Amino acid sequence: MASSEEKLSEINQQLTQQMSQMVREYDQDKREALERCQRACESVHETAKEQLKLHMMEEFTTEKSNLITKYERDCTQLR
Helix, strand or coil: CHHHHHHHHHHHHHHHHHHHHHHHHHHHHHHHHHHHHHHHHHHHHHHHHHHHHHHHHHHHHHHHHHHHHHHHHHHHHHC
């Protein structure tokens, strides 16, 4: 009887250790998934930021060119 209880106790301890290991692995997997997600979000953010910057620079260049043309035309008309 004592041998049977010892065996059950040992099996219980092994199962407890296995469950603890599974929980640690699950937590590690969650952390890694979160880090991957974070890196992906940062990448999307940087890409969007760069595209917005390029778009705004194009608009600025076009608007600047139009203003210079208008200024030169107005100067010519005033002469």
